Amino acid sequence: MIPLAVPNLNGNEKKYLDNCIDTTFVSSVGEYVTRFEEMIAEATGSVGAVATSAGTTGLHAALSALGVQHNDLVIIPTFTFIASANAVAHCGATPWLMDIAEDTWCMNPKVVREELASKCEKRKDGVYHVATGRRVAAIMPVYTLGNMPNMHEFREIADEYGLPLMVDAACAIGATFEGKSFGSLADLSVLSFNGNKTITCGGGGAVVGCKQELLDRVRHLTTTARVWPDYDFDMVGFNYRMTNLQAAVGVAQMEHLESFIRVKRHAREYYEENLRTLLTKGVSYFPTTEGSSCWFSGIVLPEGTKLQDAKDFCAKLKEDGIEARSFWKPVHLQKPYEDAPCSDIHVAESLWERIITLPCSTGITDEELATVVEKTKEIL
Numbered sequence: 001m002i003p004l005a006v007p008n009l010n011g012n013e014k015k016y017l018d019n020c021i022d023t024t025f026v027s028s029v030g031e032y033v034t035r036f037e038e039m040i041a042e043a044t045g046s047v048g049a050v051a052t053s054a055g056t057t058g059l060h061a062a063l064s065a066l067g068v069q070h071n072d073l074v075i076i077p078t079f080t081f082i083a084s085a086n087a088v089a090h091c092g093a094t095p096w097l098m099d100i101a102e103d104t105w106c107m108n109p110k111v112v113r114e115e116l117a118s119k120c121e122k123r124k125d126g127v128y129h130v131a132t133g134r135r136v137a138a139i140m141p142v143y144t145l146g147n148m149p150n151m152h153e154f155r156e157i158a159d160e161y162g163l164p165l166m167v168d169a170a171c172a173i174g175a176t177f178e179g180k181s182f183g184s185l186a187d188l189s190v191l192s193f194n195g196n197k198t199i200t201c202g203g204g205g206a207v208v209g210c211k212q213e214l215l216d217r218v219r220h221l222t223t224t225a226r227v228w229p230d231y232d233f234d235m236v237g238f239n240y241r242m243t244n245l246q247a248a249v250g251v252a253q254m255e256h257l258e259s260f261i262r263v264k265r266h267a268r269e270y271y272e273e274n275l276r277t278l279l280t281k282g283v284s285y286f287p288t289t290e291g292s293s294c295w296f297s298g299i300v301l302p303e304g305t306k307l308q309d310a311k312d313f314c315a316k317l318k319e320d321g322i323e324a325r326s327f328w329k330p331v332h333l334q335k336p337y338e339d340a341p342c343s344d345i346h347v348a349e350s351l352w353e354r355i356i357t358l359p360c361s362t363g364i365t366d367e368e369l370a371t372v373v374e375k376t377k378e379i380l
């Protein structure tokens, strides 16, 4: 079977895990946590990083650190993994769901600007969504597939409305915007190191940013808001720290970041070059922004394709030993968020059922890519 996206654990992972066991440092204190945080901060151009137990917990802690509260609204794209919305809901807030742009698959800043201008009013104590009476507490784009939207536009909008700008950068390790990594583009950005990500810790996340004070707040929140050295706690915190075991795997993975990203980008280019003949049949590619980390790659089936057709296509590939999958179902179509406010959503709706993710593990070979291309062409 050629898998969709499996971890590549051929480096120092075992050695570092053994070291954790030998030294008994298996919990949330240990040299690997510190090293992992340093490596993530450097790779993302951030002043620091706070490693967390998962991307979702990192998102929750970051939203909390930015002051998102019960009953607030947080602006996010509808086309994302449900964890982005869940983290908002964990704060007691509700996602305000926006459409995406066709050329990035990221939240469309124009839609956000229009929605804010037409549906909100600025008051002394913040921005309020008139129809629901709720305060808008933050804007949170997602770096879909490791693509970058125009972050200058989001920064402008955030500043104009006095809102914090946070990013769900779960899939974006290795991505750059205008030649630089993304650590300083938002107030806080959150990565995931789940098993299907380019770099994995088994499970894990990290919060990065350019303001030390904010990162300190995140660290405090993720460590039960404990005031050392005694059993004093100054707020309701979370136990969201990454363990040394997770970080040991993460450090070994980070030693290969460059080569992993190279393979991800190569897979994207390979599919584009070798599936070109399918363009005449109405098939298209995933969008690639400059500096994209190309987390996942694949194709978009012709307009009008329904989810069942996409699933049938994947089933046929599976018979040939190839794992392919459909992709995120938008949040506004998910049961827990049916009633969440949303913009007009036509781009995400016309797109999501037609997306096919093709194998793109960081260990994939050209032979395997060639097999995927051959079988994909045969079926289509």
Ligand SMILES: Cc1ncc(COP(=O)(O)O)c(C=O)c1O
Residues within 6 Å of the ligand: 054, 055, 056, 057, 080, 081, 083, 084, 142, 168, 170, 171, 192, 193, 194, 203, 204, 205
């Ligand atoms: C866009 C996005 N946000 C959030 C998450 C959640 O991360 P985790 O699974 O580490 O909690 C993921 C991945 O799983 C994701 O793809």
